[in-house]
Amino acid sequence: MPRPIRATVHLDALSHNLSRARLAAGDAKVWAVVKANAYGHGIERVFEAMRAADGFALLDLSEAQRVRALGWRGPILLLEGAFELRDLELCSRLDLWHVVHCDEQIDMLATHKTQVPHRVFLKMNSGMNRLGFRPDVFRAAWTRLNALPQVDEISLMTHFSDADGQRQGRSGIEHQVEVFLRTTHDLSGERSLCNSAATLRHAAQPFGHAGALAADWVRPGIAVYGSAPDHPEHTSTQWQLRPAMTLSSKLIATQTLAAGDTVGYGSTYQATGPQRIGVVACGYADGYPRHAPGGPSVGAPVLVEGVRTRLVGRVSMDMLTVDLDPVDRARAENGLPLVGIGAEVVLWGTSHTGAVLPIDEVAQAAGTISYELMCAVAARVNFE
């Protein structure tokens, strides 16, 4: 029998979350961001739910090929554009739209031989300082691109560094919106600015003469997978998002501790009295964060048969340990027996009881973000 750990992808949740993003985006078209193998969910697995989007945004050319192989004829956007000249051949062949963020990519386009001109998204570095042309050279890049026979329509885009919060005491997007508007006000072309956080928090806000900040295209990623982009300011429940992934396993052993007994490597947890704990078939080799706390005062949250409890002791490679006392107490109140080997454990997502453990809470406990947990689910975990 395989180890009982598995990841379940919920297509109904993906559809629901995508429609939440669409609702927030008003009239804008929606790129479903499926980079990093759909944030670890698997492009092929999410495709049926995601085809309700207007396009797919990603950055790996092999992932673009996989989306085309699934039969998608609509727009695909390469968020980092071409890495080398022959990538542009694939763009021509597969009709991929691509970001242009640097002069070298314009040089590549200028030497690219193509029958069909490319649809490009010219990226502005409006303050994030990762990819894009700075405002003072953005218009020159636009003029150069616009003169190339290899280029069809030019769309304008930028990416926010702080859409989930504040930046220097102001709304996290204000400064970059100003820079973008000032630089692009008289340029033609579609516009795309909003990631999940900006879509949910700011998409309806006024945006120059173009209407709302959602503009022509929004680019939600994490929200579609059911995580709140601005956790803990808002929770996924507050945004009405549902977990698209459940990571679940089972108890493979239980132990009864006496006062003074310790648990796991480093003996970081010590029982203060009699206590039952459960051993779960899930460890850091499955992608569960080793830094999730299991100390005397705080333990990362986990569900056992739908009842919330917490980690005790360190996460090891293949196992972790959880406090069973809250589970047994809650079950006793309902006349249910103690849990034992085979009991369901939800590391994040939705229990068979309907109880939900948001991935954001696990990420926060482990000092990381939901994105990292989703992307880190290991290859040895079977998906269903």
Ligand SMILES: *Cc1c(COP(=O)(O)O)cnc(C)c1O
């Ligand atoms: C990843 C990415 C997104 C999606 O971000 P989320 O925070 O997951 O919504 C949008 N735009 C660009 C350019 C990205 O790289």
